[in-house]
Amino acid sequence: MRRAVCPGSFDPITYGHLDIIARASVHFDQVVVAVLENRTKSSLFTVAERIEMIRETTSNLPNVTVDSWSGLLVEYCKSNSIQAIVKGLRAVTDFDYELQMAQVNLQGSGVETMFMATAPAHSFLSSSLVKELAHYGGDVSTMVPASVNEALKLRVAGK
Numbered sequence: 568m569r570r571a572v573c574p575g576s577f578d579p580i581t582y583g584h585l586d587i588i589a590r591a592s593v594h595f596d597q598v599v600v601a602v603l604e605n606r607t608k609s610s611l612f613t614v615a616e617r618i619e620m621i622r623e624t625t626s627n628l629p630n631v632t633v634d635s636w637s638g639l640l641v642e643y644c645k646s647n648s649i650q651a652i653v654k655g656l657r658a659v660t661d662f663d664y665e666l667q668m669a670q671v672n673l674q675g676s677g678v679e680t681m682f683m684a685t686a687p688a689h690s691f692l693s694s695s696l697v698k699e700l701a702h703y704g705g706d707v708s709t710m711v712p713a714s715v716n717e718a719l720k721l722r723v724a725g726k
């Protein structure tokens with residue numbers, strides 16, 4: 568079985584992430600969306616909230632599952648028989664860091680990283696941008712699913 572992981576913080580999931588996950592699901596038997604439990608990075612949503620949002624917004628994709636992990640991504644891949652990491656590349660600014668991570672991950676583990684070109688409509692999109700806009704009352708309805716938009720509104724209102 569060909570299994571891939573789409574890893575990330577997903578704080579929160581955006582249409583850019585969903586586009587990569589859906590396209591990856593065409594090329595693999597199973598795609599695991601894995602949310603990093605990062606103790607150092609402060610987040611707007613808890614890991615459990617992020618998992619719930621991802622589950623709901625990927626429920627139309629039968630071969631996509633959602634999980635969380637902490638530690639090295641390649642260790643997670645090895646423990647879960649995952650052969651490939653799938654990442655979206657938005658622009659050249661992503662490239663240096665992503666290449667470095669892909670090379671570190673490949674070395675020793677043999678886990679491949681496959682990059683997918685982000686759809687042009689999403690090339691400027693990031694969770695950080697969405698949070699910044701939502702914080703100041705900006706309209707993010709074209710960037711995230713409706714349920715995520717609602718959750719964002721409640722969270723920035725302090726609920």
Ligand code: PNS
Binds near residue numbers: 576603638639640
């Ligand atoms: O959505 P993000 O925050 O850009 O995702 C980055 C992520 C979580 C994919 C990356 O930081 C990661 O894989 N972290 C886990 C630790 C690890 O394995 N690092 C790579 C080798 S140094």
